[in-house]
Amino acid sequence: MPPPQPLSPAETPVHDELSLTRRLILLFMFCLAQFLDAFSNSALFSAIPVLEVSMGMTESQSTWIMSAFQLTFASFLLISGRISDVYNPKTGFIGGVFGLGVISLCAGFVDDTIPLIILRALTGIASAMTIPSALALLVKVFPEPLEQARAIGTFGGCSCVATSLGLMIGAMFVQWASYHWVFWFIPIVAMPTALACAFIIPPEIANTKDNLEPAAAKWKSLDLLGVTILTVALILFIFAVTSGSTDGWASAAVLVPLIVSIMMVIGFFCWETRIHVDKAAIPPRTWFYPNFSILFAVALLPYLWWFTVFMIFTILWQNVFEWSAISSAVHMLPLGVAAFVMSFTGSLSRIFSPKWIILTGLSFGMVATVLMALGGGNPEDYWPYIFPALSLGSAGFMLTYTHTNIAIFQAAPSSMAGTVGAIFNGALQFGSAIGLAAASSIESSVEANHGGSHEYKGRAAVFWFLLTVASILFISVSICYDRSTDHKPQPEHGDPGHPARRSTDSDEKLNDANGTMIEKADLANLPV
Template structure:
């Protein structure tokens, strides 16, 4: 039986007016859009930033790496805080932080301060995603509505990846690179202010609401979260440095070894603390399909970013297209991804296994077209455009229905933690994958005509095809359909082990009103 508090929160989600639900969904989607936009728009601004701030190519890389590193590293602690404390406060704090850091970045003309601000922006973004998913699950407790909402939430991120490139190009071309940052601030700060009043206070109630502060603090698993956070920072740093300093350099090998040892230490630590106090309880990996869904989630962002980076550099550096022209040719990726994000309700009709396999199959077909025919401008319509369409639809189907399935695989009380794990996997997959294709592309170009030839990029796409095929095989073999369309599992929390007194229920009812 569900704890009384959980039942109350579910009922509150059902009692919200449809208009308010939709407004909340728009707010969450805007936050997702801004998180992705703040990164993708920088692709257009980097040349101007390098010139204005006298940056080297390796230094400008840290404009992306700094935010990627802090975003991935702080996801877990943000997710735990959202589950244990107040997701409304975490969400508003994250959006506000993104707005303030972006506002400040627009006034900076020195490379060190702006890289620091980008790192702080990554922390702010890491606060918005798990908390938004926690609130979204509460606003839409019905599985069908929840699936549609999660699909749209993910679709906004995909649109922002290409929309950011195009809007960033227009801002850089017609105004200045400063407005790439101010654009984010002009949207983020009003959204944060609106959410103070729009997000109902009862949605901030968690299963630990009536626990004392000391008990909540212990529920965060500060030791475990700290170990994993440092491990992630070192791992992302080593992977990022590999493409800059070389994979055999001490700056790559030493952090990678330490990171691996710390991850082992983290999982060892988690076995010695109470299950309801663990950052990632060991049982999480044994929920039905959770492990295979985690593996699948390594792929989608990797696919989009690989295509974006390979074709952006090809078109601008080799074909000498303008930034805006390149962005316009990328629009099919955003369009078809956004259309595919509306397929969330299909997961209530068909098994997520078949939808995910369909998505992976489409991604394989699109990747083959890009590997075979992407080397010349005249091949855009016969090869690249359909490759973008098929691959982007496939990646979004994979992303959306993996996202939906992974939330259905675990208790709703773990929504923030699961959101952090899922989005962390997206970032890890992208970081590792991009480092791999960068090395493959570079090594092939050494013996096949240099960067002006397409051989290195084709080899990168064939590697990407192999990864997608491996994911498809994993889903075919390991995905268990026995729990499809069944209610989310429940587990006893510290609160549910005791009986709520009538005074607590009365207090909770008063808060809800």
């Protein structure tokens, strides 16, 4: 028989070439980038009241300090994911982390509203570069299913932990130093991290079939027109729903971008059907990978729940109960602690069906949401209602978030890790943006007829709304989730319906000339 062909750099297993220590260090670096992304948003919750006074902001301007980041972060995830899959994810990751540090350093010196909003928007773009590229690298470093599940769970857990710790650290800076340090803290961590990653991340883990192609083929694979159409559509859509809660849903500033964005989304899907399926920004087959669509729907909820809880209770505790920023942050710690504990449950997906784990998490979240709807209007309600709700709800939605994340990566081939990571994280952000706009409208309309913002009825109505969303998703997962693909390896590129063995040195097998299954590791011993 002819001599076996050597493996291409894209097919060479990486995990055996890296020591366990180096792989753990890489995981730490990826998690640190995730931590900084979440921190750059959550730490500002404590600083917003001071920023409003210091810069003379209006309510809508202070809203855009937060929304500008969310708008660009969500909108640029897809193009970042495509760049990570087609080009070098190492370059994208390091560039995103370094850019986040530089922009945050500049933001710390700004004392005017408009420049700060612009820098926050640029921060969102830099952060969007880090997540898909980190996930593309992570699945290369941890290709074995159990290790990958644990790594993805830990990576995802850093986001919620950073949200809680960011609130605390931001409150400490605001109370004992200056709000400027909320921005300056990020480059202190980000710049050394980017420098270290330039040396620690080996170039071979960035090798994929696509990024080894010639430059012209890469450019074609990027589908720049399709990505641009969808990115602009998402920017307009998120701008519209974010503006709806402050400018009114019937205003031209909301209706015009909303209508244009819908037309552009239709145009995007028309364009995608005209080009080769493998060159599309989001190949149509993506939505037909097992359970991919239902997992995408579930991903709309976790961030919505967490951010709603943060927004409602930080404002209630500081503006109505008159608690200090640090006291409010301390009372929020159960969210981070519960999420941190549940982030280590990734290995459960190799024992139990992700369906039952996701349903369990949604059940915990639904119970917690009921507790928040029933109690919380008085300081004495914290221990009997809010503390158990924060703990149980955060644990439940972290369980849902972690195993939805793991399952969606197992549904798609590793060659699409950057794009899948962008789609998943985009769903988290879209759900949060759209849901927060709806929640704000519900709260405002109820408060207008029931005593104003000092009453709890508007906030309770928001939690009943969240319970409705969670219940719909619970029913949808119960009916639509297909368990026949549980614990099966990722599908090969281009085969959505038939998962195949993963390409690792430990379990990938090939057929010899007689049809006998042989280990790839034994190729060198085959007779010539």
